Amino acid sequence: MTLAMPAAKHAGEELRDSALRQLDSAAKALNLDPGMHQFLSTPERTLIVSVPVVMEEGHLEVFTGYRVQHSTGRGPGKGGIRFHPSVSLAEVEGLAMLMTWKCAVTDLPLGGAKGGVAVDPRKLTRRQIERLTKRYTAAILPIIGPEQDIPAPDVNTDDSTMAWIVDTVTMMTGRHSPAVVTGKPVELGGSRGRTEATGRGVAFVTLEAMKRAGRAPENTRVAVQGFGNVGSITAKALAEAGCRIVAISDVSGGYTSASGIDVPKAIAHVQSSKQRLLEGFSGLSKISNDELLAMDVDVLVPAALEGVITPANAGSVRAKLVVEGANGPVTADADRMLADRGVTIVPDVLANAGGVVVSYFEWVQSRAGFYWELDEVEKRLEIYMRRAMELVLSTSKTYDCTLREAAFIVAVDRVARAIERRGIFP
Numbered sequence: 001m002t003l004a005m006p007a008a009k010h011a012g013e014e015l016r017d018s019a020l021r022q023l024d025s026a027a028k029a030l031n032l033d034p035g036m037h038q039f040l041s042t043p044e045r046t047l048i049v050s051v052p053v054v055m056e057e058g059h060l061e062v063f064t065g066y067r068v069q070h071s072t073g074r075g076p077g078k079g080g081i082r083f084h085p086s087v088s089l090a091e092v093e094g095l096a097m098l099m100t101w102k103c104a105v106t107d108l109p110l111g112g113a114k115g116g117v118a119v120d121p122r123k124l125t126r127r128q129i130e131r132l133t134k135r136y137t138a139a140i141l142p143i144i145g146p147e148q149d150i151p152a153p154d155v156n157t158d159d160s161t162m163a164w165i166v167d168t169v170t171m172m173t174g175r176h177s178p179a180v181v182t183g184k185p186v187e188l189g190g191s192r193g194r195t196e197a198t199g200r201g202v203a204f205v206t207l208e209a210m211k212r213a214g215r216a217p218e219n220t221r222v223a224v225q226g227f228g229n230v231g232s233i234t235a236k237a238l239a240e241a242g243c244r245i246v247a248i249s250d251v252s253g254g255y256t257s258a259s260g261i262d263v264p265k266a267i268a269h270v271q272s273s274k275q276r277l278l279e280g281f282s283g284l285s286k287i288s289n290d291e292l293l294a295m296d297v298d299v300l301v302p303a304a305l306e307g308v309i310t311p312a313n314a315g316s317v318r319a320k321l322v323v324e325g326a327n328g329p330v331t332a333d334a335d336r337m338l339a340d341r342g343v344t345i346v347p348d349v350l351a352n353a354g355g356v357v358v359s360y361f362e363w364v365q366s367r368a369g370f371y372w373e374l375d376e377v378e379k380r381l382e383i384y385m386r387r388a389m390e391l392v393l394s395t396s397k398t399y400d401c402t403l404r405e406a407a408f409i410v411a412v413d414r415v416a417r418a419i420e421r422r423g424i425f426p
């Protein structure tokens with residue numbers, strides 16, 4: 001009898017499994033109650049919705065959407081919405097769980113959630129994307145709200161998507177509802193500094209980790225994978241701090257220059273190109289995204305999608321510091337391989353938490369109807385990032401563990417304590 005080979009794991013399943021294994025290891029270190037461990041391993045609530053959209057030609061197409069609330073133990077759910085063909089329930093569940101830890105590690109009074117629609121937005125017109133967003137919002141309306149669950153932008157969604165969500169909720173409830181989402185346009189109650197917050201936070205923790213390793217920015221070569229919101233702002237902030245950005249990439253491939261890339265010029269190129277891609281950016285050598293990950297650099301920032309560093313390519317990573325700009329770019333097995341080789345990894349739940357920190361500020365501002373100046377936002381962002389970074393570093397010393405394990409220990413402990421203090425209902 002021949003046994004069928006098990007099917008290869010989908011990247012979303014890999015991400016969820018990684019998140020669960022990280023929880024398991026934190027639970028072990030904390031000697032967590034088995035019942036609490038089980039509670040934290042499962043999402044509190046999952047909603048799967050069908051999203052019909054009438055296309056320009058008049059026919060109907062139906063997409064599948066998800067909203068998952070992993071934990072509301074510390075506050076309302078918080079997490080982005082992504083539009084991507086690979087969106088699956090497993091991926092959304094894994095990302096929702098990561099949001100719980102991210103909000104907890106930065107000590108925000110928020111829980112973790114995530115949403116998404118399995119769709120390739122490049123195949124839709126802007127009008128169709130607006131209709132898709134509004135229908136998806138109407139479908140998840142029963143479980144979102146300023147005191148329930150507050151979405152935000154993620155891959156392929158932006159401030160316009162958030163404006164459409166505000167409009168839908170406002171029209172359906174009859175109440176102006178800016179606090180239902182964060183990442184809104186500033187003219188609609190968005191926070192100053194929100195667009196740059198994630199990348200600035202990634203750059204901040206990168207520079208702090210470099211400082212602790214005794215590495216000066218002038219002698220540091222950096223490769224950044226992904227040149228969207230997170231990757232481009234991270235590259236720009238690190239270049240401003242004196243680092244040499246020697247490679248950048250997006251879905252069109254990688255671009256390298258040993259003498260350093262002019263990041264603002266690359267951003268201007270992307271903004272002026274029809275496809276919003278680096279393609280056609282002149283004066284640089286072209287490489288593949290795989291080659292970028294294996295480059296001889298000091299710092300590698302994967303800031304595109306999850307699951308890009310796996311056991312298959314972890315051995316070829318040469319950077320000594322990997323900073324997870326994206327969510328879940330290093331799989332659990334690859335993480336262990338890199339840690340064994342002495343590579344420091346600043347984990348996603350800490351590294352890219354700047355976005356959710358300023359999202360929290362935006363939620364506070366929208367609820368109060370009082371808006372802060374940019375320097376206020378930036379000053380407070382640094383306070384939150386520094387505090388989280390210092391606690392994770394000291395926890396990694398106390399437990400003699402990696403920064404990822406330390407971040408999970410801090411986060412899981414905070415969430416479990418909050419739930420214990422509340423008591424299990426009823």
Ligand code: NAD
Nearest residue numbers: 155156198226227228229230250251303304326327352355
């Ligand atoms: P984005 O859509 O603005 O940019 C994504 C970038 O990745 C684009 O440059 C795209 O071309 C590139 N890309 C896509 N597929 C790729 C591939 N196969 N290889 C190489 N590059 C590829 O998205 P974003 O907001 O920058 O988010 C990037 C990552 O950061 C995601 O994992 C997201 O969940 C995470 N994140 C985003 C925020 C935020 O505030 N935007 C906050 C926390 C975490």
